Amino acid sequence: MYRGHRVLENLRTLPANIRPVPRGWKQYVRMDGDLYWHNPELKLTTYDDIRDRELLEEVLEIEEEHMGWCDNDGFVFPCGTETFIGTVKEDADVVQHVSLSSGIIFSIGDELNIRYDAKQSFWNYFSQYCMHVRRLPPKVEVEFLSAMTFGSNEWILGYQDTTFPFNELQCERIMEIYQVLQRLHQKEAGYRYIPLMLWFISETMLVIESRRTTQEYSSAKMWTSKHINIPKPSWKLQALDCILGFLLFGTQFTFRKRLQLALANRSENISHLREVMDTFLVQWSDSNLLVRHVTYIFFGTDLLCFVQRQL
Structure with a gap:
């Protein structure tokens, strides 16, 4: 009796504005916590909150108009193609078609002009909207x-x-x-x-x-x-290398060479440089506390001299 009373009390604390999911639709939670909705019969996915009747009608209207237009022109979609429609987060309505089995994502413009998006967009889509997938090709x-x-x-x-x-x-x-x-x-x-x-x-x-x-x-x-002649280091840097090599048992040579490759063309390899520095931090975090601090100090000096010379 007491347990049933607690259940009723918990039900009273639930929000009163919970709206049911329309028939034929299923609600899913993305890995980042956001919601999206999928209709298996229509093979339609959207991030618009279709629990709102106006948004539901708008999404269905766009889907019916777009698919009817494609059918009238005799367009045949690849096997397993699903449609994605978004109206809220974009300036204009987004209508995309995704085929997991074919590994493509594309949109259809006027006069059946097909625009294939980059492979990166395909993986980005399924990294967000994957919870409704029941078969992995x-x-x-x-x-x-x-x-x-x-x-x-x-x-x-x-x-x-x-x-x-x-x-x-x-x-x-x-x-x-x-x-x-x-x-x-x-x-x-x-x-x-x-x-x-x-x-x-x-x-x-x-x-x-x-x-x-x-x-x-x-x-x-x-x-x-990737085919740039890296200039020979100055005598000052070579002398510093020798000192650091004696103190750090030569471990800084590998770091300096990797930095030279990353800084060889700074305008095009800034992301590479960032990832190299992240890798250094990961490698240093595996060492003990004393060696890590010593490495930070000496490698910071090495990096400063090298960057000043490059600039």
Whole structure:
């Protein structure tokens, strides 16, 4: 009796403005805590709060008009294509089509002009709207595993200027997490772990594609930036290197060489420089407290001399 009384008291404290989800729609919570809604029958996804009748009618009106226009022109969508519509957060209505099995995201303009978005946009979409996915196409996992294998091979072969953003240790951690998710998915039948696997793969691939875009992968500009003759250090820097080499057992040489590569073309490799410094902090955090502070002091001096010379 007492337990039932407490349940009633808790129900009274619930907000009175909770609105039901319309029939045919399902509400999902993104990994960042935001809500979105998906209609399996219409294959329609939106971040607009369709619990508001006006927003629901607006979304359905846009969907009906757009899809009717495509049907009249005889447009055939790829298998498994879902439509995304957004009206609230943008200046203009957003209508995009996403095919997980084909690995594409695109929009349709006037006269059936198709504009394919970058691969980065595809992974960004599924890093946000993945909770309704019930099946993970093999193509997604193949692309993920291929990217990780290619990047790992570059590190193994010693291509330190690779556009691949993860080092050997990070690759091992990523694959460990992926294998754990795979085992959990195989152990428990159903789709419980599919959204989590898709989110993890999308987040990883988003970082990889972002680096490729920033570094202009396979472009002439990228090749030029990677083939710059680094000037020989001055005698002052060489003398400082010798002193630091004696005190730090030569560990600063690796840091300086990596900084030289990152600073060789500052205007194009600022993101690379930022990530190099982040990597240094991670590496130093693994050492003991005394060595870390000594390294900060001496490496800060080394960095200051090097930057002053470059400027």
